[in-house]
Amino acid sequence: MKKKSCSMVLLLLLLVFISGCSNLAMSSTDSDKIKLDYWTLFGGGDAEFMKEIVQKFNNTHPDIHVNYIQLPFDDYYTKLVTGIAAGKAPDVAVSHISRLPQLIELGVVSSLNPDAQKQGLQWDKFNQNILDASVINGKHYAIPIDTHPIAFYYNKEYLRKAGLLNDQGKPIIEETPEGFVNFLNKLKKELPQDIAPFSFATTGIDPYRLWWSFYHQLGADGVLSDDLSSVDLEMDKAVKAANYMKDLYYKHKVIPLHITDFYRTFQSGKAATLITGVWSTGIWEGTDDLEFGVVPVPAIFGEKAVFGNSHTLFLPKNENVDKEKRKAAFTFASFVAENGQIWAEAGHIPAKQTVYEKEAFQELPYRSQYVQIADHVAFQKPSVANGTIETILTRNLDTVLNGSKSAEKAFKTAEQEIKELLQNSLLTPDE
Template structure:
């Protein structure tokens, strides 16, 4: 009995010690409890691991603020974010794409930041202005940019080198303009092994849409009218951009039909050129046997431009405003942007100029080869219907890619459907 009482007292003492330690750990160096923030992200891919590491580093180095991250599936993310705000259970800070701000800002789902920014140490002029401007609505800052992620060009150095299609610096050697690029791909087809695809990209969905917007943007094409109430892409420029893509498949046979995953084919060393997002950099560089290079999308028309979007940090509207929590959330968001070199490991280009110019960023292989996209990205216009507009264009461009419609038919059909959508 005495022994049992002794053992019980030992375990009770351990339990008491653990509770005290836990209680002490919940306080910062000043003896106060840190602000606890809820943070939502939609990173289903590998970049989720990079963001998890960033949050862990922030928590380790900031005793006054502690962040709990919740990673939600992309397909459900914005629906759940809207529901959370409506039910007064929103996270303190959340990732939002620039292309989604046109829905979130006018619906009063996110807080305006200009009153919060000064106390949080946010300096708007420290961000790349092209990225920042896309987050401003009616003169108000609605989001803190984290990055830009754009469509760029990957190329297989071995395939092009063996075909004699690299210049003295190891870059693809082709003449300017659309014709020069087509001629270059034709040479790849002629000189490379028969099982190599000159150009490879996923045939349906985002890739043709992003390519079209990139080429159309190089001709200063507009998606919508100035008032945002009408489609503005049914014109010679819009058709020319889509015809170029169609010809790669149907006329010149340079882009095979029905490619399910262009990135996988390129990673396997069976594609010479791949148009893809910057996030593919992190995937391709893990493949030890893949000798590849990277560059911005070639200028095929009037000037350099490409499709792109950005991850931003927003402060969802809460049940009751809490200035202390909002300031803490803005401090955390700004810290993520300031430590963008960590995020760049996922392939994204940081939003802050000083990060891009830092040795930490420059030491990362490949990233400096396409860093110019920060100024080349042509963000789509702010519209609360931008995502369904994109769905319409993707569906109609797929008809062209699959040989089910001509460029003229697809553009006409897309224009009608977009105008019907905007009239509602």
């Protein structure tokens, strides 16, 4: 009887050993994994959500490991180009859609054609407006993962008290230039004196983004010709949009001048509304006692156009990359786009429309109230000079909003500066 018991124990130990060996044989060791370096520029809350996606990928793809490398935002593109030129290219990298043309011109971006289709990437599942902005000269160079436009945020408590909130919790605004002013004026009349109707910067990138939106709402089509070789600034629309904005500060006085931190002003309950990027949604969600809402920027000039950019993933050029590694890079980039419900927690609108159908996305508050903005983002035309053009327009708009120059003079100056840029830049199309 005792011998039988010992035999049974030995048999069980043998079975456990064999089972353990079998499991080890089926799983890949760390040295067997395909390793990918992924360079990003994300910071703050964005970084945490992207790290979550990377962790999820690593947990569900035993044969691939993604190494998340976060570079400082301010010098990200410089380090990216330098690294690729030095033969130290990452396997996957982030680029704003507005910066893609310059990276392509510098020769550091690998075309995704025709490999994308071979890897099962279905372009028709992406938002068409975002996808179109990522296609350069008819070729796919990047996989869009989002768009991050500006949106209109409001304090529900203040709008409710002013009688400017409807039964669905949305602002009561007549979408005309006069209607928007009337809305803000009524808020100003009903609010305590220390509460701003509209919190906004007086100069800088944020007014430029709003100006760009109004300029396109007026029916403008960017500031360059379709072939990108010359300036096509629609002067009357540029001036009208700038003067309308200037009046909000000086004539109607619904935006206090020179707010030090317009984010903080709204967040602390010292303002009823503001316009900023959807990336701030997560900030407001984490703010105690802030009952806020968000809708698209009112289309006061007719067209539902709004400023926005997009994060994309691209595969840097690498002469020595092997096919298996490139295939793994495609797998990872596709996974990031497909898991946009996690990325949407940062406030961004996922680029892949199939994400909108996921329960996890639909359960997120606020996002469904502005997801339609993706269809109306007025992207810059794909010029290598986009970054400098944006700087020129911002600087000249500043002179209008600080009262030092008329809108007509400011945009004549901007027009001339862009013309000279296109003539002198080494990174613009040949004549």
